[in-house]
Structure formats: structure tokens, C-alpha cells
Amino acid sequence: MTAEIRKFVVDFAEQKKDGIVASDDLISYLQAVMKVRNSKIFAAKELQFKDNTTSVEIECKENAVVKKNMKQYVRRFLRYKSLANYIKVMGDGSNKISLNYINPVEEDAEE
Known part of the structure; x- marks a missing residue:
């Protein structure tokens, strides 16, 4: 039997454009902190991170990580x-x- 693979995409296009969030910082943090079945060893084996320009793609086995926990890690x-x-x-x-600003500032309102 092959395990089903689930992909999570963490999108931070606005923050990347503003220079606030870098994809390599997010990937290194998640690799250091994430656990699968209460173990970082399993996480290192079962999680794969792919760096896109404005997002990070995380591949895991179907039941290894749930979306609620993924949001908590972010x-x-x-x-x-x-x-x-x-x-x-x-x-x-x-x-x-996705990451969204809480109170976005519109440049047109300042004029």
C-alpha cells in the first residue's frame, strides 16, 4: 500500500513583496519545530518542503499533519x-x- 500524500501551501505574496517574510526563514523554522507522531525524527523523514517564490509547499503523508496544526505552526x-x-x-x-494583514493601509486613502 502506498500512503496518500497531502500538500499544504502557505501563501505570503504580500509579505514577501514588502520584505517582511522570507521563505527560507519559514522553512528553517518549520523544519526545526514541526513534529509528526510526537517526534521530530518522523517529521524529518515524512515532511518535505518546497520553496516557491511567494509560497512554501509542504508535502506530508495523509494523516501526518492536520490543517489546524499546520496553521498553529505558522x-x-x-x-x-x-x-x-x-x-x-x-x-x-x-x-x-494564506497570511493577511490585520489592518491593511491603502495608499489612496492618504491623498
């Missing part, structure tokens, strides 16, 4: 970078997680 990353007061984690669809 929230912890934002707390670690002291960005939790400015950015919120939103779930889009079944496998996509």
Missing part, C-alpha cells in the same frame, strides 16, 4: 518573528493557508 512562526500583531493566518480551501 502562527508560532509569526509570534517568533514578532509579527503576530500585524498578520493573521487564514485558511483558504482544504489545503491552502
Whole structure:
């Protein structure tokens, strides 16, 4: 039997454009912190990270990580970078997680 593979996509296009979040920082943090079945050893074997320009793709076995826990890991990353007061984690669809500003500033309103 082959295990089903589930992909999570963490999208941070706006934050990448502003220079706030870097994909290599997020990947290194998740590799250091994430656990599968209460073990970082299993996580190193079963999780694969792919760096896209404005997002990070995480591949895992079907039941290794649930979306709720994945969102929690991203929230912890934002707390670690002291960005939790400015950015919120939103779930889009079944496998996509996006980062959105809490109070976005529109440049047209200042004029």
C-alpha cells in the first residue's frame, strides 16, 4: 500500500513583496519545530518542503499533519518573528493557508 500524500501551501505574496517574510526563514523554522507522531525524527523523514517564490509547499503523508496544526505552526512562526500583531493566518480551501494583514493601509486613502 502506498500512503496518500497531502500538500499544504502557505501563501505570503504580500509579505514577501514588502520584505517582511522570507521563505527560507519559514522553512528553517518549520523544519526545526514541526513534529509528526510526537517526534521530530518522523517529521524529518515524512515532511518535505518546497520553496516557491511567494509560497512554501509542504508535502506530508495523509494523516501526518492536520490543517489546524499546520496553521498553529505558522502562527508560532509569526509570534517568533514578532509579527503576530500585524498578520493573521487564514485558511483558504482544504489545503491552502494564506497570511493577511490585520489592518491593511491603502495608499489612496492618504491623498
